[in-house]
Amino acid sequence: MYQYALKRLAMIIPVILGVSLMIFIAMDLAPGTAVDYLAPEGATEEDLMMLEHQLGLDQPLLVRYANYMTDLVRGSLGTSYVSHRDVMATYLNALPNTLALAAASILVAIGISLPLGMISAVHNGSIRDNLAMVFALLGLSMPNFWVGLLLIIYLSNGLGWFPSGGFDDGLRSLILPAITAGTGFTATITRTTRSSMLDVLGQDYLRTARAKGVNERTVIRKHALKNALIPIITISGTQLGAMLGGSVLTETVFSWPGIGRLIVDSVNSRDTPMVTGSIVMTTIIVSLLLLAVDLLYAVVDPRLRARYASKGKG
Amino acid sequence: MKEELILDVKDLVVHYELEEETVYAVNGIDLQLRRGETLGLVGETGAGKTTAALAILRLVPDPPGVVKSGTITVAGHDMMSVSAKELEEIRGKDVSMIFQYPMTSLNPVFTVGEQIAESVMIHEHTAKEAAMERAKEMLELVGIPGSRANEYPHQFSGGMKQRVIIAIALTCNPKLLIADEPTTALDVTIQAQVLELMAALRKQYGSSMIMITHDLGIVAESCDAVAVMYAGRIIEYGTLEDVFNRTRHPYTEGLFNSLPNIRDRARALKPIKGQMPDPSVLPEGCAFAPRCPYATERCTQMPPQEHRFGGTHRVLCSAYDDPAFHIERGRQNG
Numbered sequence: 001m002y003q004y005a006l007k008r009l010a011m012i013i014p015v016i017l018g019v020s021l022m023i024f025i026a027m028d029l030a031p032g033t034a035v036d037y038l039a040p041e042g043a044t045e046e047d048l049m050m051l052e053h054q055l056g057l058d059q060p061l062l063v064r065y066a067n068y069m070t071d072l073v074r075g076s077l078g079t080s081y082v083s084h085r086d087v088m089a090t091y092l093n094a095l096p097n098t099l100a101l102a103a104a105s106i107l108v109a110i111g112i113s114l115p116l117g118m119i120s121a122v123h124n125g126s127i128r129d130n131l132a133m134v135f136a137l138l139g140l141s142m143p144n145f146w147v148g149l150l151l152i153i154y155l156s157n158g159l160g161w162f163p164s165g166g167f168d169d170g171l172r173s174l175i176l177p178a179i180t181a182g183t184g185f186t187a188t189i190t191r192t193t194r195s196s197m198l199d200v201l202g203q204d205y206l207r208t209a210r211a212k213g214v215n216e217r218t219v220i221r222k223h224a225l226k227n228a229l230i231p232i233i234t235i236s237g238t239q240l241g242a243m244l245g246g247s248v249l250t251e252t253v254f255s256w257p258g259i260g261r262l263i264v265d266s267v268n269s270r271d272t273p274m275v276t277g278s279i280v281m282t283t284i285i286v287s288l289l290l291l292a293v294d295l296l297y298a299v300v301d302p303r304l305r306a307r308y309a310s311k312g313k314g
Numbered sequence: 315m316k317e318e319l320i321l322d323v324k325d326l327v328v329h330y331e332l333e334e335e336t337v338y339a340v341n342g343i344d345l346q347l348r349r350g351e352t353l354g355l356v357g358e359t360g361a362g363k364t365t366a367a368l369a370i371l372r373l374v375p376d377p378p379g380v381v382k383s384g385t386i387t388v389a390g391h392d393m394m395s396v397s398a399k400e401l402e403e404i405r406g407k408d409v410s411m412i413f414q415y416p417m418t419s420l421n422p423v424f425t426v427g428e429q430i431a432e433s434v435m436i437h438e439h440t441a442k443e444a445a446m447e448r449a450k451e452m453l454e455l456v457g458i459p460g461s462r463a464n465e466y467p468h469q470f471s472g473g474m475k476q477r478v479i480i481a482i483a484l485t486c487n488p489k490l491l492i493a494d495e496p497t498t499a500l501d502v503t504i505q506a507q508v509l510e511l512m513a514a515l516r517k518q519y520g521s522s523m524i525m526i527t528h529d530l531g532i533v534a535e536s537c538d539a540v541a542v543m544y545a546g547r548i549i550e551y552g553t554l555e556d557v558f559n560r561t562r563h564p565y566t567e568g569l570f571n572s573l574p575n576i577r578d579r580a581r582a583l584k585p586i587k588g589q590m591p592d593p594s595v596l597p598e599g600c601a602f603a604p605r606c607p608y609a610t611e612r613c614t615q616m617p618p619q620e621h622r623f624g625g626t627h628r629v630l631c632s633a634y635d636d637p638a639f640h641i642e643r644g645r646q647n648g
Contacts, residue, residue: 204413
């Protein structure tokens with residue numbers, strides 16, 4: 001299992017090479033450069049040339065990429081073209097906000113989806129099942145920003161229960177963004193829970209459990225759920241990964257200073273070091289998260305534990 | 315003196331009500347079992363044996379299974395009227411079941427020790443550590459080293475899994491044990507071991523047992539009484555002697571005739587011709603009549619009548635309306 005994890009970690013390196021090169025090319029192809037953004041009103045051609053030279057933008061793409069990678073190997077993500085601040089520091093500054101939002105929204109999503117999917121599966125075909133599925137469909141169909149706006153209009157402006165944006169109110173300011181971002185996941189996780197539970201509910205070992213006197217609640221919550229968990233973990237992990245890149249819409253609606261907004265702002269100002277740095281960091285974090293998800297399988301299913309162990313040896 | 319009845323089933327009817335059809339799985343069976351007695355429940359696949367057994371534990375999947383009528387009394391409990399909570403207390407303690415498919419009957423994500431201990435914790439309200447100790451003892455009892463209690467089902471062979479299932483079933487010393495084809499999924503060499511183990515443990519604990527099987531050899535070795543099921547009804551019921559040596563029902567006779575005879579290897583097997591009727595469209599008369607060599611026109615029109623021979627032998631066959639009637643096997647046996 002240890003060796004398996006090491007192998008997976010090593011695989012992050014080529015991924016970073018590919019991702020960073022792609023971003024460099026994309027930023028180069030995009031119309032305009034940081035110079036256009038930074039140049040003051042009425043700057044002369046000469047001023048622009050000088051600015052371009054200062055930022056190193058007069059060098060060819062591959063040279064810039066090579067310089068960037070050299071810095072990266074030394075552990076530096078470079079300096080922002082725009083704010084002239086260290087990219088790593090800026091990223092780490094925004095990261096906790098995104099982590100908090102991602103964690104909270106996945107908790108909201110799982111908190112709703114798991115019971116809903118289980119009820120749906122246990123009462124397969126009943127009214128409860130249909131209601132749950134309609135609810136899931138609604139969650140999937142409603143655009144994030146719209147849900148966010150509704151929540152702001154009714155719960156924030158209307159009832160005044162929560163702040164409408166920013167993150168000065170601690171936990172209270174986290175609730176609406178978390179619900180907003182979580183709603184979309186709720187649908188997917190509910191449906192996954194339902195189908196995974198349906199697969200498990202017909203299994204012989206549940207009958208064995210009932211035959212020894214286990215009560216129905218425990219049969220469902222312990223014996224069935226633990227067997228149904230793997231697809232649920234997979235889908236939740238992937239959703240969480242997507243969240244870590246920052247959810248631009250939710251962060252924008254709630255003025256949430258997270259990674260998503262950082263990246264969008266940086267793209268607008270053609271701040272290549274900031275964009276590349278943020279995405280490289282996100283890549284690393286998401287890779288680690290997916291590795292953690294894979295290792296979590298082994299915790300849940302002893303058969304996979306055995307398989308990882310034998311892979312490690314081989 | 316009337317001995318204590320551990321199991322008393324009267325007129326049990328179980329149907330599976332599906333959208334497109336109703337499957338008449340069990341159509342009015344009576345079963346009685348005394349303390350320490352073993353009953354062999356014999357019949358082809360689809361005869362309703364497993365459904366009858368599941369009904370005794372109230373484990374028929376509902377929907378689509380419905381117990382339409384009948385009374386089931388297990389160790390004094392009226393199984394049709396007990397609450398869900400009482401049912402949980404009865405299952406595993408008064409009556410437990412060994413299932414047909416050891417490969418799929420254990421939960422893959424819990425250790426075998428945990429799965430045995432769960433029963434102890436439910437019925438004896440012991441702490442987890444003590445229950446795990448009991449689980450280890452139970453494993454030793456079924457011939458598995460107690461040190462393997464922390465292993466998972468996938469680390470055991472089929473025969474060992476069945477031993478674990480037997481351990482789970484016997485942990486709380488049930489008064490009635492229902493074994494549903496416990497050896498069908500196992501290699502022949504392992505079958506004998508498992509059967510011996512079950513017989514020994516049963517003797518030790520004094521449990522009554524229903525042995526569901528289609529193997530008449532197993533019945534002859536391990537049962538005191540035999541009930542032969544066909545299309546959801548018991549068509550012949552009696553002591554082992556009654557059914558094996560004084561066979562009365564044409565279907566039972568057919569079962570014996572279709573067995574290979576080791577002393578007469580040259581003789582071709584005599585299978586029963588035809589198929590058991592589709593349990594969703596049962597005929598009006600005797601369900602066996604279409605395959606019965608003795609059937610008359612009356613058999614296909616009227617439900618079969620029950621006839622009693624001696625105190626213990628019951629046969630569901632209208633041919634015995636004629637007191638002179640004898641099946642061939644009966645004639646040979648005198």
